[in-house]
Amino acid sequence: MRINCPLCGTRDRREFTYYGDAVYADRPADGAPIEAWDDYLHLRDNPAGETRDLWYHEMGCSSWIEVTRNTVTHEISATRLLTDRKAPAKKGKKT
Amino acid sequence: MPSLIAKSACDGLLPLSEGGVTLSEAAPARVTSVAPFAGQEKATDAALKTMGLGWPKPGQSFTKDEAQILWTGRGQAFLISASPAELDGVAALSDQSDGWARIRLEGAGAEAVLARLVPLDLRTAAFPTGSVARTGLNHMMMVLHRAGAETFDIMVFRSMTASAVHELHHAMKALAARAAAL
Ligand SMILES: [Zn+2]
Numbered sequence: 258m259r260i261n262c263p264l265c266g267t268r269d270r271r272e273f274t275y276y277g278d279a280v281y282a283d284r285p286a287d288g289a290p291i292e293a294w295d296d297y298l299h300l301r302d303n304p305a306g307e308t309r310d311l312w313y314h315e316m317g318c319s320s321w322i323e324v325t326r327n328t329v330t331h332e333i334s335a336t337r338l339l340t341d342r343k344a345p346a347k348k349g350k351k352t
Numbered sequence: 353m354p355s356l357i358a359k360s361a362c363d364g365l366l367p368l369s370e371g372g373v374t375l376s377e378a379a380p381a382r383v384t385s386v387a388p389f390a391g392q393e394k395a396t397d398a399a400l401k402t403m404g405l406g407w408p409k410p411g412q413s414f415t416k417d418e419a420q421i422l423w424t425g426r427g428q429a430f431l432i433s434a435s436p437a438e439l440d441g442v443a444a445l446s447d448q449s450d451g452w453a454r455i456r457l458e459g460a461g462a463e464a465v466l467a468r469l470v471p472l473d474l475r476t477a478a479f480p481t482g483s484v485a486r487t488g489l490n491h492m493m494m495v496l497h498r499a500g501a502e503t504f505d506i507m508v509f510r511s512m513t514a515s516a517v518h519e520l521h522h523a524m525k526a527l528a529a530r531a532a533a534l
Binding site: 264265266268269271272314315316317318319320338 | 425428471472485487488
């Protein structure tokens with residue numbers, strides 16, 4: 258498996274550390290209801306298909322990367338720096 | 353105050369030579385981590401240009417006489433063998449001089465040695481002179497800079513020096529043995 262780091266180019270999986278679902282980057286707003294925090298911390302989808310998660314280029318440039326991949330085909334369709342993500346729309350709301 | 357004995361990172365370990373490939377320690381040099389403050393990349397680039405260098409893009413380096421700047425990660429580069437005084441106020445600067453071992457691998461077989469330890473395509477077509485990569489030297493984090501067609505400069509954390517020399521020497525010996533057996 259190879260992951261395309263937006264800075265370093267395509268690199269072997271061994272250079273990266275997996276963190277978890279990309280939802281971790283969508284921290285609820287201050288004062289968000291308890292349900293939003295419960296969702297943020299504990300509730301995860303388990304899709305057969307496209308999913309997004311966070312990887313850290315630990316043996317490389319130290320960037321956090323959002324990887325869009327397919328759990329059925331194992332295809333990685335997109336990667337981007339976490340800093341290039343737009344402000345999440347669902348912040349503070351229960352999805 | 354007792355007088356302390358200054359030792360370089362590779363003291364007693366290098367130089368080594370096997371099968372026409374040499375491994376040696378780079379001359380001691382000032383190393384400064386440069387991380388431009390928010391919105392100050394252009395100012396950092398301008399300040400570096402007055403030194404004959406520039407702000408490197410990912411995978412890039414600049415060299416001017418002794419002075420070098422190597423890209424080392426997102427928003428970070430290492431300035432080597434130069435004073436960072438020009439960058440005061442535009443970038444976060446931290447001295448790294450004694451934190452890293454700087455090792456030069458040189459010779460016709462240098463690429464083949466690294467091929468055993470580095471998960472990258474290091475042929476000149478893919479990794480030409482001047483290129484820099486952050487990657488692994490086996491299990492160690494490394495800054496790899498191609499200084500010439502058959503010359504690579506390797507930086508690893510100083511605490512990893514003995515392991516890095518051991519791994520590189522092992523690969524050098526294996527290649528030399530194979531060549532001798534043919
Ligand atoms: Zn990277």
